Amino acid sequence: MHYVQCDNCSVVYQHPLPPPIAIESIYNQNNSDYFISEVKNSNFLEGENWLRGSAQFFIFRLQKYYRKPLQDASVLDFGCGTGIVLDELQKLGAQCTGVEMSPWACRYGRERFGLTMLNEDIMTVNLVPESFDIIVMSHVIEHLPNPSLIVSRLTTLLKRGGILMICTPYSESIGARLFGKKWLYYLPNEHLHLFNDRSIHHVMEHAGLSVRTVEHYLWRKRSAMGAVARLPISLARTAWQGATQFVSAKDGLIAFAAKP
Template sequence: MILNRVTNELLERCPVCGGTDLRAKLQVQDKSVSQETFTIVQCQACGFQFTNPRPDATSIGPYYESAAYVSHNSGAQGLINQVYKVARFFTVRRKVALITKLNGGQPGRLLDYGCGTGHFLAGAQKARWWVAGLEPNDLARADAAARTHEPIGRPTDLTGIPAGSFDVITLWHVLEHVHTLNETLEQLIRVLGKGGKLLIAVPNVESLDAQHYRQDWAAYDVPRHLYHFSPASMRRLLSRHGLTVRQTLPLALDAYYVSMLSEKHRSPERAGGPLTVLRAGYSSNRYAAQHDGQYSSVLYVAEREA
């Protein structure tokens, strides 16, 4: 199904280094919504990979219109979404404990950019954090507002927030969706307070599960995922904005979740069951432990350079 009234945009320069030698690397099908095929290109200067061409910001909305898109819909059903919700219950606690530790053991001021349905914000709120969220999806934004009893803005509201407003800013699997990549990072850094931390979680295109599943790797998630980061490309991007990565942390559960989705993307004769998923997730995490932390998803903790 090719969606109507979609305007595509073609990037002629790499968003990370500005290079112009962009070569097709992989053809990936959108298995979730449109069934269209999209091209992932790689910059020959720095190695960064991104979806190109891609629907522009005004056209991409219909590609998110799926009842199964659980980060936008708390009522999403099905086995995979139930697994996601169970994992979310435990990971919210870990995320809140992490930001509290990074903030010197005390609650502070939190902005969750792309807050989805607000579960993380609500968890931080219970731990006495002052919270704010920005979310583009109307349904998710209303859900987050009801859950936190706080107004939830749109991403465009970021430019109106006073400088230095937050101790911690989080983007949980969000940056790969943002059309205005460099402009958004500039604004996020502007509203980050002195000594504040910017936390960015994204899939890792150099993980073992990415190599194993190739075009069936669910974390490509074209065209919703515009960018496909590696640790090297993320460090290069953040350095361009005067940020230093102080820590990289594994999101080990993602290897199992992404492998489960990826098996569903495979043809019926190649798709495996639960044991295949467990083996793939375990192998990916074991590989990462032996290869410089190349986990399925990586959390980058960054702060401004002195």
């Protein structure tokens, strides 16, 4: 595998990119292999509480930039996987739509959580322009061969004043610096683009969005973050501020941008 950095925007990307068919075949299988893999030691179903914890953390941060009630907010999650983030938003009364490449994950989210999950291509899926208050892309942008194109497409679906939230590995985290090309988020064929503050700004601004904030957070200790997110808001804020002061190993990047 070979990663290079763009001189212009500083995004780190796999070069050459794998052919589209090789990328699609990772995600569009009609079985659970991508989501439950002994080889990769990953089990999205066993990890559900962990995922819920991080979803609650994302929603806690989102509420700082999306000031209106989540009740009746229209939300799109692109690359929603089994639908955990949407299920957490749905519990708060949001109207949720997911777009997901894996037919297996779509069935799972529909049957288990009653979610609207579309097993379609985001570029051609029939969604109404400027119809979403919030669009979420959680640990998805790094998997895309064409992040700029997709973020621009998502921006057309966002209402004016709507918020796009992107979470992704942070390419300048201490772990990334320490481990170099052995950093666990350099995943050939899966992680095609890795972002820092500058490159995430670039991709969002290129789409016409106005960046509100780019923050770093602890992605691997998501269960701890889940515990933080479940505390009452004032306590959680204190805990969060404490955590940001004492924890420097943040390996996740979270960015919020608004459509002017």
